[in-house]
Amino acid sequence: DAKTTQPTSMDCAEGRAANLPCNHSTISGNEYVYWYRQIHSQGPQYIIHGLKNNETNEMASLIITEDRKSSTLILPHATLRDTAVYYCIVRVAGGGADGLTFGKGTHLIIQP
């Protein structure tokens, strides 16, 4: 699986959009971008994933650049409950070596 680079931490004001960047310059053509988050003392939670098109669900939007070397997770109206560590992961969907590899992620702190 390709490696990813994320900022260690970010702040965002409550009610504003939180934009979390991720660099994955060595991503392969068949690798998807996945985002998870982990709220303190809980297990990680799946948020969204995509291959090359932008994706949106009830939790977030995922914007992937045309060259697929980076992506941004957008939480449109951040709340205090969105304070968590956010992990960006790239992997082959359904691949044989299925262990999702988590890095250290971005610690997002939503400020009141």
Added chain:
Amino acid sequence: DTGVSQDPRHKITKRGQNVTFRCDPISEHNRLYWYRQTLGQGPEFLTYFQNEAQLEKSRLLSDRFSAERPKGSFSTLEIQRTEQGDSAMYLCASSSLRATGELFFGEGSRLTVL
């Protein structure tokens, strides 16, 4: 509650003792994963099962660790002769075959080895 459940949530043991953790995945999920997480780090993959078959084991899974999923439903992770370095959160997750990248995690089992 139809999510992934883990038991016990907390375990304190003395060095050298054996411990066993249990994971009950979402019932229709074929895949079950074990991860370990230490303070300040992301979860580290240990092993995963597809039904009852253990398909991959990380090099982190030393000989003292063994995982089973005998009937393709619940799984157990046993650590023999625990060491202080085994202190961590042990996370279980499950996924369907249709969406193998969408893992559903349990709350974890926190192990403290004294």
